[in-house]
Amino acid sequence: MARAHWGCCPWLVLLCACAWGHPKPVDLGGQDVRNCSTNPPYLPVTVVNTTMSLTALRQQMQTQNLSAYIIPDTDAHMNEYIGQHDERRAWITGFTGSAGTAVVTMKKAAVWTDSRYWTQAERQMDCNWELHKEVGTTPIVTWLLTEIPAGGRVGFDPFLLSIDTWESYDLALQGSNRQLVSITTNLVDLVWGSERPPVPNQPIYALQEAFTGSTWQEKVSGVRSQMQKHQKAPTAILLSALEETAWLFNLRASDIPYNPFFYSYTLLTDSSIRLFANKSRFSSETLSYLNSSCTGPMCVQIEDYSQVRDSIQAYALGDVRIWIGTSYTMYGIYEVIPKEKLVTDTYSPVMMTKAVKNSKEQTLLKASHVRDAVAVIRYLVWLEKNVPKGTVDEFSGAELVDKFRGEEQFSSGPSFETISASGLNAALAHYSPTKELNRKLSSDEMYLLDSGGQYWDGTTDITRTVHWGTPSAFQKEAYTRVLIGNIDLSRLIFPAATSGRMVEAFARRALWDAGLNYGHGTGHGIGNFLCVHEWPVGFQSNNIAMAKGMFTSIEPGYYKDGEFGIRLEDVALVVEAKTKYPGSYLTFEVVSFVPYDRNLIDVSLLSPEHLQYLNRYYQTIREKVGPELQRRQLLEEFEWLQQHTEPLAARAPDTASWASVLVVSTLAILGWSV
């Protein structure tokens, strides 16, 4: 897991923030927050003065005859991570938290955000801004109705509201005599002017064939064949998510933090391929790779990114039907297509196809996980030696694991901001250390590392929790119950097409049994050098059914507020299960290859099946990672791996538990009187 938003889609921010319960806000060093009730107000140095930019924004609003203007935290593609030039909400408010919506009226300005960010907002916003400790459109609309007069116009940038969000504003405002007004020119951008960071302009490149599962031509043909088979006979598919276009053409760039994407749309019709992007960013080789100089059905016409809305609108004048995935299409596109010409699904056929990896993609993704395990193991070995010296902190640790990953073949940076959390920090929902604010690692505390890499062949994501000293009995119990949850879900056999939601409780049962639980989701899909949180695979209610060839993380946890946090996350491939009686059944094959911390496992809580599973997993780690460590002459790491993958044996229980029942039963089997 990285932060709370997985799925390359910001709507999950809230889902996860809420599911976690009420996480305490990160304490940003004392209570140095604004106080707007004194005269003059008290403002800490971290506050940004927004008076000028607000005045300028209100001038723009006046020009458009608006009573209010909505500034969301999204970009035009529902990206999980957004570029600096898209951080409009942060720029206009001063508040840099990743989630929060701003609304400006002619008299007031306000921000709505969740509990993770309340303190941060009070430290960063000046007194121009009200802070509303609520989320969702309902409280915003309730506020708007009291703040703006009847007949008022509420402006928004249609490229920053998803169809769903627009519908929820629209529904809430119905009958209120206030009007939602779509304005394609972003008013914050007008005010931001030349200060606004530029849109990235690095080359867009084609992946080498060795790193792709199919050619773009094969993918285009596959999608077209889905169009032909569709009963509503769409004439075109519009792709709005950046990962869709990146996947379809096997193209990558670095426009977005952690995601190798570039700003783009694709309109794939039955007779043409129209790629909306900045043409100057393609080399002549890449243009030729895309057949961009011809005009046939297998030639990619590159059109300017900014033309997408007009081009769609023009295309929609014809006798056409445009197929979209509504989850990733913004209102700015949606509103220019007549409803009777829309063919809608929650996820586009590209999203659905991409979710199932073919055998080459599976091989690639697995290979990246072997190298990723080398980097993580190097880090764990290093920590074991250096933590006792007291010289390691969360931030320098995060830097080091990123560095080790960077040394792996095909590395292309981290796949999300590394969560390196010691002691009580690991209980915070979305903690990442900074150079200024971090905690020292210690043999007396647990340490949680949730990190991943981007490699040309795959994207990785793994969490391990370790303790170098003497963990408490409760820490061991909690860790072991989390581990049991991971094992119970990983080894589950379930019918094909079961939804993840139906089975994710198996990752929780061992915790529930003792009155423990965790407040986040149990897993998410992952891509081949694409999103680390790749929707729509996973265990949430809006994920699609499990199918052979999908990859998902499995990541139960346990968090003790103010004390420690545990999460054990592996990536697993959905594979066919061999069952005693014939049938179409699936199970998981774990492809993350880093041993769990033996120091934290209470073997007495494990059943014989758990031990059997663990020992088989350890054997697999040895087979996969051992040779790689030897080949690289990482002999210390190889030795460490051997030690940490020694088979575990059943042990007498600390307390009356599973094993005691086992002894009694076996004595009964042996015919002894008990």
Next chain:
Amino acid sequence: MARAHWGCCPWLVLLCACAWGHPKPVDLGGQDVRNCSTNPPYLPVTVVNTTMSLTALRQQMQTQNLSAYIIPDTDAHMNEYIGQHDERRAWITGFTGSAGTAVVTMKKAAVWTDSRYWTQAERQMDCNWELHKEVGTTPIVTWLLTEIPAGGRVGFDPFLLSIDTWESYDLALQGSNRQLVSITTNLVDLVWGSERPPVPNQPIYALQEAFTGSTWQEKVSGVRSQMQKHQKAPTAILLSALEETAWLFNLRASDIPYNPFFYSYTLLTDSSIRLFANKSRFSSETLSYLNSSCTGPMCVQIEDYSQVRDSIQAYALGDVRIWIGTSYTMYGIYEVIPKEKLVTDTYSPVMMTKAVKNSKEQTLLKASHVRDAVAVIRYLVWLEKNVPKGTVDEFSGAELVDKFRGEEQFSSGPSFETISASGLNAALAHYSPTKELNRKLSSDEMYLLDSGGQYWDGTTDITRTVHWGTPSAFQKEAYTRVLIGNIDLSRLIFPAATSGRMVEAFARRALWDAGLNYGHGTGHGIGNFLCVHEWPVGFQSNNIAMAKGMFTSIEPGYYKDGEFGIRLEDVALVVEAKTKYPGSYLTFEVVSFVPYDRNLIDVSLLSPEHLQYLNRYYQTIREKVGPELQRRQLLEEFEWLQQHTEPLAARAPDTASWASVLVVSTLAILGWSV
């Protein structure tokens, strides 16, 4: 389970019929079905001639200027079982299956039904009727569009379409230039005339206080207090489901098969209580019990059942907001309330309140299950003696268990049609034997009994599967895996407010493990002398979250087509769980008290926890039912109970399985080398 529709709501018929896979239609004795392709057509004697009634119906349609008329299989209250006078579809078509929609145009007539009923329909319908082997509104509308001209009017009785069903017809017809026309006078009834069975007219009576959890006054006050707390401040609640009115006033009657209800609506406002029913059916005592002679806020005004639509329409003229549960409100009521005056929830507050039983209701429901167990045990003991004689068949067996239940205190008949199924019949999804068509019980076959009783203190529902001879290893394995599923879900500890859907896979895991599964739901709520399938409690996606005080059935199964069927169903109370660490956790307390068949349990598949659970359950059965059997001097049954609840001991496994692992592990614990 009884048939496929649980929840007192017919929409589940389809859900379950589909979920079961493609159940084979019951063979109604050979292939004596109609053949409309010969001249003259071949019609078996079971066919009903519908020419006259169709002609009369078309005359009525002409009077209303209709091109088509829809005849659903519902009544006006979404009842699971419907009265004979409501069986319009059966009467007009001749086809008596419980699910199926008819549509008549001026030239054609057609029935849509699912695979369970295809053979039956071909045996009962004459050649006036097309049979469409599809379900849902889409195929009906597709057919309509080809059969009726543009501008055509499609009539329907608005009291026979739920809001959802109406919306789905409306949506499908939008833009087609065909119009849905609501006609409150049912046209089939006009044709049916004096032949139509009368509406029941038995007395409506108040339950004795001993059998109620609260007085009706307490319930009315509770519901009103929910109205006051509601943020949309409804001024009234409209109750359309018969169980809602029966529950609210603690009134019962026998208008509906298996359900002790009477035709009624309630409009509970902040200042009045208006009960729409046939006033002549209340005795003077009952009228006085209802304070029906006064007009204050705690006086029940009884108005005529037929006046409900007009009365709601008149009430809705005022400054009012009417709260409805959309799942149980028909379009005939919905269409007379202006949308801005509606406060909608899926389930009414009465449905939600009724779902959680208070402690007295819990005690009552449990007591009824003890007596119910006596009846079932008497039957099982009797079968054990009589099946080997070869004199028992499914139908006579069903009659006997119904008779035994009838002899129990407070009995008020069966709670659904007894499923008494021997051998391969138990694999049929909705089998019930008839006097004419049934199978002999045999020591060589498995026998499945799914039955329940209505008692003044509670409603029961239990399924046991037995074998009196030598079951095959596969039968024992399947039975034991079903049993493990029942146990694993029953003993699960889960957080308060978890939805059943999230945990029902625990009832399937042991089956999945071997490549086995079942195609129906895992359980449903149950009432206190109310519905045997009481919505909205259960394990389906549209059930509400589990809460302390709810009762649900837990009923995994396994069905081998053409061979045998297994289901083990218990009713369980949701109770607080005591966990090692504090938290709000729930678990189940099983309140069905009939032992499982030891002859079918393969002990080697059970874990020590399963054995521990089973033996504790057996002990509970002894404590609850033993004294009752002794008190009644049912000594043979008492003896049988003792035998069948002897503690089970772990046994050496037949094959390499759980217990072998266990032995190895324990030897390891004991320090032996293995």
